[in-house]
Structures are given as C-alpha cells and as structure tokens.
Amino acid sequence: MTEKTPVLRLEGIVKTFPGVRALDGVSLTLLPGEVHALMGENGAGKSTLMKVLGGIYQPDEGQIIVDEQPVVMSGPLEAKAKGIVFIHQELSLATELSVAENIYLGELPRKRFGLVDWAQLEANTNKILKKLNVGFNAKTRVGSLSIANQQMVEIARALTVDAKAVIFDEPTASLTDAEKVVLFEVIADLQSQGVGIAYISHRMEEIFKITDRISVLRDGQYQGTVNTADTDEEGVTQMMIGRKLDLSRNESHHELGEVAIEVRGLSCGNLYHDVSFEVRRGEVVGFYGLVGAGRTEIAETLFGLRNPSAGTILMNGEEVTIQSPADAIARGISLVPEDRKGQGLVLGMNCRDNMTLPQVGDLTAGPFVSDGAEVAIFDQYRDKLDIRTPGWRQTVGNLSGGNQQKIVIGKWLSMHPNVLIVDEPTRGIDVGSKSEIHNLIRELAAQGYAVIVVSSEMPEVLHVSDRIVAMYMGRIIRTFTSEEVTEDNLIQAISGIEGGKVA
C-alpha cells in the first residue's frame, strides 16, 4: 500500500469506567478507500471505542486525529461535521416520519424562514434511494417498512454528507442476502470515492469478503492489525479468543424420549402455512431459513404470542390451545427470544431479579418476596451455566451478550420447562461465548429437554441440531437429519428448491 494520509487515526486511547479498563491504549488507523474491519468478542471494547470516536464518551488518555489534526469530539454533531458518519446497529429512526425526513434528520434542507425545502429533500432522497436500489420512496412512512428496509434507511444516511469515514456497526444483522449485496455495493462505491470505512461485524464470511485489513481487540487491548489477504478465519479467531473455532456438524445423538410437542398443519395468516413437525425429549431441532421465512413467528405462536389461524398443537399427545405466554409457561414451554435486550431481559434490573422474574410470585415468605430463595436460584444457575458476573447485584445491562443470554436461559431452566425454544441464541454474541452456548444447548438436550433452535447462521444450526427443518416463505421445504444434511442441500432448501427431497 502506498503512503496515504489516514482519514482518521486513534492513538493510545484509554477509557476507564469504575472498576473496568474498557479501552487500554487502543490505536487504529483508517486509510482513505479502505474497508477496515474491527473485530473482537463482545465486551472487547468495540462499542466503547466507537462511542469515544463519536464523542459520546471522552477518552481519559490518547488522541483522535482527523486529517492529521488532533480533535476533541464533543458529540455526534461534531463528529458528523468532521465527516465521520455512524451507521448504528440499533435502529435510530423516527418511525412516524417519512423516509426522507429520517435520512436528513437534523439537517433538513431549508428555504427562507426555516421552511423545509420539500422538493429538494425529495429529490436528494430519491437519488440516494435509487443508488440503494430499494423498493420504497422518499415519502414512505418508516414505520410501515420491514426491519431490513429500515436498516437500509439507516444506511442511506451515510450517503447524505461528504463523509471522510463511515463506521458501520453490524449493518447486516437484519438484512437478507439480496440486501447485503446492495450494501456491499454501496460500501464499494464509498470506497472508490476514497472514503475510509470501519466495519464492525461478527460475521466472518462478510469480513473476508469485503475488508482490506482487520484490527482485533481483546479485553480492551489492541491485538494488532493484519491484512485480510494474509489471514483466515482461524487466524482471526485465534487473535480474538486465543483458540480455534469448531465448524463441524453435530454427530452425537442423545437417547430420545417420547414426543414432547407436536404441531399439525399450523398456519398463521400469511406468515406461515401448514407447518407440521414434532420434537422429542432429548432432541434439538434446528429451524433454518432466511429472514422472513416464518421461523420466529412459529416460535411466537408456540409461546402464545400469536393466535394460529389453523392447525393444532399437541403436547404429550394431548391437543392444547395456548392463548398467552402464561399458558405456555404453565405447560412448560419457554421461549428465549430473538431480541435479547428488548424481549428477554429487563436491562435495568439486577441479575437475580431477571432470573427469577417469571416465578417471583411463588417465591414469597409471607407477604414479602423471599430474598433467600431468589438468591439460591440465582446461585444454582450461575454455577450450572457458568455465568460470569461480579455478583447478583450486577445490573444485567452491564453484562456481555453471552452472559446476558445465559441469564435468559437460566431464567427459563429454573422454571423446569419441557420444551425450550431458543430464537437466535447467539445473535450479537462473540465467538468464544457462542460455542459455550452451543455446548449448553447440547447438554440441555442430553438432560431430556426438547429444544427448538431458530437460527439464521448455518454453522450454528449444523452444530447443535439433531434434525434441521428448512423453511422458505412460510413453508417447511424439507426436514434433514444431521447425517443427510450438507451445506449445499440446506442452502437449496431454504432457497425454495425442493429437489433435494427425491435424492
């Protein structure tokens, strides 16, 4: 690489929080026209680094240098003014406003007297949207878009200003493959204009597809930068966690018990149709498909969050109707939801209270909540699931993703369920904790739980499942056993190609 002036340089950034050294002398150089991956386990300090860069946190030591000028970032406003644009992982949109207003939020084009220049706004927006090749226009209300399209709106924001550096924080988390392609084109386009791009993601295949260099953080420390071409997944994983990644299929099977839950001809509006499957005790059934294939909706129906429009659910051979989550819990069905922070946890509450939330009504001593019983439950599952937290008083919001997920799982295990449904168990969780969660799921099956795993990640599904249900557009295309499944036939099935069935 020839000598270019870096668009953005971080030098020896140190940021400490009470008790934690979140960033410990991190340096990073972003060159114009490069895609620079920032990787690390959850809790490694990626988000903190981004917040320092965005001026939300002030660093204790170190410097931010934009165009060889040391700067102090006072907030997102200043960062934007300096040409540094953030694409947040968590959507930051006003859903009641139009697409155009969201894209230009905070900088609507003006005419005299503070009037909005609607014509200009619409023209600018449509130009950007055309580049993104999306199926909506400037006037569409954001709230009526799918999550994936909302993500595209978020991405469109990066194209509004003459950015020097664009920071993508897990932009593909909710995108379909087709939309990813568009996103990568956008990135390539920005790249050719000499914009420096920082790309945060957990998805190795993306990292290797689009990035030029990879920087790795571990426990707040800078582990080094490598050229993407010179390394491979294993190398990066080792830098991140110091051990190897396991991508194998699940081979061992546990002894199967009787059928715990059976579903016959279940349909729910146009979300999914005529779905039938069964799960035995001791078995892990993986549901695999693209975003929008109806997997999560099936899980939500089983947990009583949606009313099916047709079909029956049988538990232990008896037909049941599940009207509400309370019904589901009473029948021993538990759901570890997709959106861990939004649906699974009360982030502001401590670890113990989160874990005992569904049963706190039963844990009473006289009219009061029994502290002792609650702590006992927490201790039991902390040890069982190896949850790493300073103590039960720790607020859940401060834990890493993996430990948060374990709290959710612990919460349901403490209810002694028959059927455990886990939706995207490792979304947003780093590689190290991922395999821990996978092992945990296998272990739970071994103990006789019937487990349903919904996942969008193929390695995960292959790794944990005894059987894999492939879904496409709300229908089950094929059910594989772990012996017959291959990457190829699985991909075919979730793309709606049924040919594999005959073979």
Added chain:
Amino acid sequence: MKSDNMSNLIKNGAIWGFIVLELIFFQIAGEFWSLSERAFMDLDNMLLLLKQSAPIGIIAVGMTVIMINGNIDLSVGATYALCAIVMLDSMSWPFMESLGDWAIPLAWLFALLTGAVLGLINGIIVWKTGVDAFIVTLGSMLGYRGLVFMYNGENPTYHLNWTMVDIAEWDLFGVETPALVFLAVALIVWFVMTRTVHGRNAYAVGNNREAAVNAAIRVGPHMLINFVLIGFLAALSAVTFYSGSGSVNPNDGMLFELWAITAVVLGGTKLIGGAGSIVGTFGGVIAIQLLRKGLGHIGADTATVNLVIGLILIAVLFLDRQLNVKGKEELKV
C-alpha cells in the same frame, strides 16, 4: 401499504365524522327535548361555539406541539390565570392610567411576556435538570397558582376598560375576535408544524429522542422553544378572554390543562409523542365544545356533560387502539 393509508384515513377522519354525528344528533334530539325554539345548527350558535372554544382551543394548539414533542404541560391553567391578573392589574398602575387607551397594548404585552417567561422557566428546568416534564409542570402548576393567590388573595382582580371590551367583541362577518385569534393561532402553528424544520424536528424528538440526538438535533433548546410557545399561547388565551370579561377569579383556568389535553388526545395526538396534528386538535376542541353546548341544548346539567365527555374520551382511545392492531395474527404484547 394500502391498508396503512386506509387506517390512517379512518384515524384522521374519525374526529370529523364524530363532529358530524354530534351535529346530527343534537339537531334531531333538540327537536324533542330542547326548551329553546331555535335549531341547534344555527349559524349564530355555531359562531358562538367557535368563540367559546377559543380559550381552551388556543391552549390546546400549544399543548399539541408539547405533546408531539413527548412532553406535557400541566401548568397552562395557572399560567392563564396569572397572565390575566397581570393584564388587568397592570391597567390600574399609575403610569399606565396616565397613558389612557395606550395602556391596552402595553397591558397585553405584559401579559404575553409573563406567559412566555413562565413557559421559559418550565423549559429551562426540563432541559437543564432532565426531570420529566410531567413532574416539572406539576410543580410549576402548583407554584404558579400560588403566585395567583399571592397577588390578590381570594379576591377577584378586575379592571373594565370599554375600549378593550370593544376590541374583544369586534367581529369580522360575525366571527368575533377570540374566534379569529383561535383560527389564526391554529393556522400559524399548523404551518410551523408541517412546513418548517422546527416543526418536523418536533415530531422526530417525540418519536425517537435518541435518534434525534444521534442526528445532532439539539433536543434541549428545541423543547425550550416549545415551552415558551405554550406559555405564550396560554397568555394569549387569557388576553383574548379577559379583555372582554374584565374580571379574573384566582380559581380561573383550573382544569384547563386537562381540557386541553383531552381535546388534543381526542384529535389523535399520541400521549407518548411523535404523532399528532393541529388539524386533529382543532377538531377535538370543536367536538368537546359541541358536546357541552349540545348537551346543554337538550337540557343536561354540567355533571352529566362531564360524565359523557369522559366516557367518550375512553371510547375514542379504545377505538384508536383497535384500529392500530394490524390483524389477528399480530404479535400480542
């Protein structure tokens, strides 16, 4: 997307449908139960209605902005009373008396300034302390009302100036000053909310405050401006009403904040902010005033009127919720 538009249309049109319903009902019911000979849907009666709805209407317009912002202002009733006292009392100050009728615009100015300052105080506290607007304005509601009583104890404050009364009762094609002011305020604020950057930002702030912050909208100063606006409008409401009446009781304006909120919510503005419209609020104000007048027309007493309005408010919000549910397969919360 089409059904989205459809349900939007129903939601936005609902208040007008409700008004038509009220008109028809009272027109017909009036034939049987009314003691007066005049029809309910009489032009003079409707103009009177517009005039009577002005005091709460002007405040409700400001409340819409505040609520779209995701805030609430409970202090408007007290602000209204305090501004009325400032206006009427200032006219009997010695130097004002010497000015003759030129004291009138000055008195108005004092009142409007008072309102703006009271709003400013609310806004600064909300901005700088980060305390919820509900709590802040609950406090200032009590505080401002306290000031009202400190001014003149339990006694009414009065000052009758016939020129001022003439101005207040002046009319344009039968539409009297208060009604004109209400219409003008609604028009101007509607324009601000739909056409200006400030207005659009108000929706963004209320809809997703974090997104607004991320987009570098200065949320604090933005909300401050809106609090000044509602303080000013509460004062303007007092000016239009008391210029005509000339006498203010220390208890005047009580529950105005709740009537204003009722009208705003009836008009489709969300309590949590982010959505709503001035046009809807205008409809809400008219609908409430119609109910009051209509029920009076057919001989119901005030207590019944309040009961009915309360029931209707709950029914409307329930309907709104039903309209927002997208279908049977919707995720239950």
